[in-house]
Amino acid sequence: MIQLSAQAQVPGPAPASSPIAGLFPLVFIFFLFYFLLIRPQQKKAKEHDQLLKGLKKGDKVAAAGGIVARILEVREGEVDLETAQNQKLTVLRGSIQSVMK
Numbered sequence: 001m002i003q004l005s006a007q008a009q010v011p012g013p014a015p016a017s018s019p020i021a022g023l024f025p026l027v028f029i030f031f032l033f034y035f036l037l038i039r040p041q042q043k044k045a046k047e048h049d050q051l052l053k054g055l056k057k058g059d060k061v062a063a064a065g066g067i068v069a070r071i072l073e074v075r076e077g078e079v080d081l082e083t084a085q086n087q088k089l090t091v092l093r094g095s096i097q098s099v100m101k
Contacts, residue, residue: 052093055079064095
C-alpha cells in the first residue's frame with residue numbers, strides 16, 4: 001500500500017521589500033503623465049497666449065465657431081472683427097483660435 005504523508009509547508013518570513021521599491025511605480029506613472037500629457041498641454045497653452053498677445057489690427061483670424069474675419073480693433077478682453085459681408089462682430093479675445101496668412 002502507498003502511504004502519502006502530507007507535510008504542512010510553513011512559509012518563511014517574506015523578504016522585506018524596500019519602501020523605495022514600492023514608490024517606484026508611482027513615480028514612474030507621474031513622470032509618464034507629466035511628459036505625455038501635462039507638458040505638451042502647457043506648451044500649447046503658452047503658444048496660444050503668445051498668439052493672443054500678438055494680435056494686431058488687420059490680421060485675418062479664425063475664431064471659435066469657424067468665423068473667419070479681419071481684426072478692426074483689439075481691446076483688453078475683446079476683439080472687433082469684420083467679416084466678408086462687412087458685418088462687425090465683437091468676440092472675446094480668448095475665442096481667437098489662429099491667425100491666418
